[in-house]
Amino acid sequence: MTEPLRVLLVEDEALILMQLEMLLEDAGHSVVGTAMTASAGSALLRETRPELVFVDLRLAEGSSGLDVARTASDLGGIACVFITANPRQLGDDLAGAAAVIAKPFSGGVLEDTLAFLEQALRRPPPSLAVPHGMVLAPAFLANWAPAEG
Numbered sequence: 001m002t003e004p005l006r007v008l009l010v011e012d013e014a015l016i017l018m019q020l021e022m023l024l025e026d027a028g029h030s031v032v033g034t035a036m037t038a039s040a041g042s043a044l045l046r047e048t049r050p051e052l053v054f055v056d057l058r059l060a061e062g063s064s065g066l067d068v069a070r071t072a073s074d075l076g077g078i079a080c081v082f083i084t085a086n087p088r089q090l091g092d093d094l095a096g097a098a099a100v101i102a103k104p105f106s107g108g109v110l111e112d113t114l115a116f117l118e119q120a121l122r123r124p125p126p127s128l129a130v131p132h133g134m135v136l137a138p139a140f141l142a143n144w145a146p147a148e149g
Contacts, residue, residue, distance in 0.1 A: 010041035038063035
């Protein structure tokens with residue numbers, strides 16, 4: 001078995017947070033931390049340096065997942081995936097994230113997403129198809145485009 005992905009969860013709905021944590025751990029991955037606000041999520045990103053962060057767009061205390069995505073981008077080497085009921089608010093570039101999953105989502109969508117992202121992050125390019133229910137950012141897709149020349 002491959003080394004588990006190290007994942008941070010930033011979600012302000014406790015039930016969704018618990019569901020995500022359970023699904024990730026059942027899939028053999030390691031949840032390195034959870035947060036409900038952007039400031040707590042950004043602090044945990046700096047502290048734990050996960051490979052992957054799942055983040056909601058709207059967080060507790062009126063904070064925004066966009067701040068978490070910016071922190072992940074600034075730190076480098078951390079893929080950010082939004083899980084939100086408002087994917088259209090992200091724009092075509094997904095606000096710098098690698099992908100977005102629309103709420104509500106099924107356990108199957110998350111499992112397929114994890115398998116795809118594990119390949120994308122560990123053994124690119126992924127051989128799996130982009131999972132139904134997940135939209136990839138053009139910049140993330142460009143990582144596997146053939147070089148021109």
